[in-house]
Amino acid sequence: MNTGPYSDEKVQKYLGEQFVSVKSQCFWDKRSELMKQFDIAWTPTLLVHDSTGKEHHRVVGFVPSEDFLAHLKLGRGKMFFNRFRFADAVEALSVALDQHPKAGPAPETIFFLGVAKYWQTHDPKGLRWAYDTLAERFPQSEWARRAGPYKQIPA
């Protein structure tokens, strides 16, 4: 049965187009091999893997539809990022940010987008962009603090 974010048609469409979806039931009295493999200690835990089953992004706890979609798209961007496919990462993370600018994972998306821009061009302005954008839009976020050192880069 599709409940919570799974009842949202946009979520259904995006999952169907971009992902193979799998449900793994948890048993606390007898942990499954998958629970042990992925260190699952609470539910829901949502994992975004690449096509080999390697994890690239994780969400613990309930998330509403808008945040859910933003996390899926961030996970897609991080998959490209982790594989050093920075042009693809910039494209995927830009889409995530444009389509979900106020969603929960937006600060993390901005951080990785700035770093991916830097890797793509070797121009530190990408890092400065991440700092400026986070300082303006999400100044209280942990990601703004992580980008703090980039404040030293000339704008």
Added chain:
Amino acid sequence: MAEIKWEKDFHTAVELAAKTHRQVFQDFWFDG
């Protein structure tokens, strides 16, 4: 309304993802 097609086995999902050039989304859930 489209229904999400849920696989039940992770390794089957990975095989299907590799064949169809998609990622894998995995939901660990508890029926309690």
